[in-house]
Amino acid sequence: xxxxxxxxxxxxxxxxxxxTFFKIGAFTFGGGYAMIPIIEKEMCEKHKWxxxxxxxxxxxxxxxxxxxxxxxxxxxxxxxxAGTIGSFFATLGVVLPSFIVISVISLVLQxxxxxxxxxxxxxxxxAGVLALVIKAFVSMYKKCPxxxxxxxxxxxxxxxxxxxxxxxxxxxxxxxxVSCAIIGLVYSIIQRKRGNEV
Numbered sequence: 001x002x003x004x005x006x007x008x009x010x011x012x013x014x015x016x017x018x019x020t021f022f023k024i025g026a027f028t029f030g031g032g033y034a035m036i037p038i039i040e041k042e043m044c045e046k047h048k049w050x051x052x053x054x055x056x057x058x059x060x061x062x063x064x065x066x067x068x069x070x071x072x073x074x075x076x077x078x079x080x081x082a083g084t085i086g087s088f089f090a091t092l093g094v095v096l097p098s099f100i101v102i103s104v105i106s107l108v109l110q111x112x113x114x115x116x117x118x119x120x121x122x123x124x125x126x127a128g129v130l131a132l133v134i135k136a137f138v139s140m141y142k143k144c145p146x147x148x149x150x151x152x153x154x155x156x157x158x159x160x161x162x163x164x165x166x167x168x169x170x171x172x173x174x175x176x177x178v179s180c181a182i183i184g185l186v187y188s189i190i191q192r193k194r195g196n197e198v
Contacts, residue, residue: 010082010085010086011085013049013081013082014078014082014086014088014089015089016047017077017078017081017082017086017089017093020047020090020093021078021089021090021091021094022093022094022096024038024039024093024094025070025093025096025097025098026097026101028132032070032071033069033132033136034132034133034136035069035070035094035132036059036069036073036132036136036139038132039073039074039077040052040139043055043081049077049080049081050080050081054080055077056140056143056144058073058076058077059073059140061076062076063177064178071091071094071095074090074091074093074094075087075090075091077090078090149187153180153183157176160176161173161176
């Protein structure tokens with residue numbers, strides 16, 4: 001009886017995840033970073049499935065693993081909320097709108113891309129995406145642990161990524177992410193051995 005109730009609750013949550021991520025995927029332009037504040041609001045504030053610290057960890061893992069951050073986030077959030085079935089439905093929900101829209105747009109974009117109104121619309125979308133990315137940065141910054149070490153790592157990562165971009169070097173930013181993760185891990189181990197809070 002209990003197993004049946006648990007499965008029913010998981011299925012209910014999975015369907016809610018599908019609808020939620022379908023809406024996020026359908027109405028968010030600009031990729032995964034633009035989706036971050038909306039995912040956070042839906043998961044932490046509206047449905048109260050996750051805490052702020054948990055969603056921040058999920059975003060960090062999603063960024064560090066291969067694949068788009070929006071899909072990775074949906075997969076991890078879905079698994080945390082409703083297990084494997086939640087993972088499947090959340091991922092399907094976030095991917096499906098893009099698949100449908102791209103399929104339709106690919107048929108008509110060639111014909112309409114020259115219209116001035118379409119170009120103006122894309123300019124507006126770009127501005128909106130920038131605002132969402134900045135909001136995601138501010139939101140994540142508020143929840144991140146702060147201290148001299150954190151600011152040094154953030155500054156170094158930003159400086160190195162800017163240098164790579166300016167110098168047009170063919171170096172993937174994944175090396176920066178992995179390096180920051182290793183440095184953070186080593187620092188945490190050293191601090192714990194000293195008996196300090198991390």
